[in-house]
Amino acid sequence: MSENKIAFVAGKSASAQGALDILSRIYPHVEPDEADVIIALGGDGFMLRTLHRYLKLKKPVYGMNRGSVGFLMNEFRADDLMERLTRAEAIELHPLRMEAICSRGEKHHSLAFNEVSLFRETGQAAHIRVSIDGVERIEEMVCDGVLVATTAGSTAYNMSAYGPILPLGSGVLALTAISAYRPRRWRGAILPHQATVEMEVLDPVKRPVGASADSTEIRDVLRVKVFEDRSLWSTVLYDPEHNLDERILREQFAN
Known part of the structure; x- marks a missing residue:
């Protein structure tokens, strides 16, 4: 070079x-x-x-x-x-692509090389439903938040939340809970990189939730879809x- x-x-x-x-x-x-x-x-x-x-x-x-x-x-x-x-x-x-729908109906698209995270906005714990590839996996997670991390991002916020460290080239993503109260002792899961993660905020008026993709933050989200964008x-x-x-x-x- x-x-x-x-x-x-x-x-x-x-x-x-x-x-x-x-x-x-x-x-x-x-x-x-x-x-x-x-x-x-x-x-x-x-x-x-x-x-x-x-x-x-x-x-x-x-x-x-x-x-x-x-x-x-x-x-x-x-x-x-x-x-x-x-x-x-x-x-x-390859970055993650976040597609989020907010309480006012706006749609947001953002990219993340590290992680996409959902986080509670108030003192009330977030209630979040989690589906993977269209299959409901957690009916109601009571938590401070939840994140999806890439292999490169697995040593950042994901590691601080006690998520797994992922080797590059492993072809996986980390789905990690942030201070989950229910399900008890659930720390997260390792997903294939082609998986699509969908998260629905339950009771968003009383328990508002924000979302971030690396440094881009969005408030009052209702639904968030996350997947690896292999075209980028x-x-x-x-x-x-x-x-x-x-x-x-x-x-x-x-x-």
């Missing part, structure tokens, strides 16, 4: 902007729509925003961590960038020694 054109995009933090200043003085660069690869400088949140923003360009994205966790990012180093791009391994990430993808580049498979494996043995 040493002959290819690169573009730099950076988060607003001082560390991200400092990295942008350093790299832009060392390497020739162009605008993202002219580039062959996009270099994202920031944390995991900025990486997600970059994937969303440039999804239609279908340009590979190589992230370098200037945030805190940096699970989706490579280590930041100013030297040997072009050699690192040449050695980088590519992974295709983003290619993410990783150093061989810092690939997502290894990171996911390490997370499962972390203290």
Whole structure:
């Protein structure tokens, strides 16, 4: 990839902007729509925003961590960038598509590379009916919320809610309860990636529920459908020694 054109995009933090200043003085660069690869400088949140923003360009994205966790990012180093791009391994990430109907009848469509989540809006617990591929699986879940996570997103909010960590390429999604009261002790399920999850909010006036797809939030939803959109993808580049498979494996043995 040493002959290819690169573009730099950076988060607003001082560390991200400092990295942008350093790299832009060392390497020739162009605008993202002219580039062959996009270099994202920031944390995991900025990486997600970059994937969303440039999804239609279908340009590979190589992230370098200037945030805190940096699970989706490579280590930041100013030297040997072009050699690192040449050695980088590519992974295709397909987003989840969320189709939501709100209490006023509006329909919303959003994409998520990490997860789609439903969450209670008030002190009242949410009551949610869950169906998979048209078959009712949970008649009434009493909970703070429920989420559907991708393999890449399984180590984010999903892991915090005690959901399973999913290896990349496993062809599955995680359906995870958030503080479920009923069914008792139900933590969630692992679903095939082609599954369609439908969630219906019961008693939405007394127990309003919101929904989010990555950073996009919608209030007062009645029904939400979630499925993996295989027609869309983003290619993410990783150093061989810092690939997502290894990171996911390490997370499962972390203290």
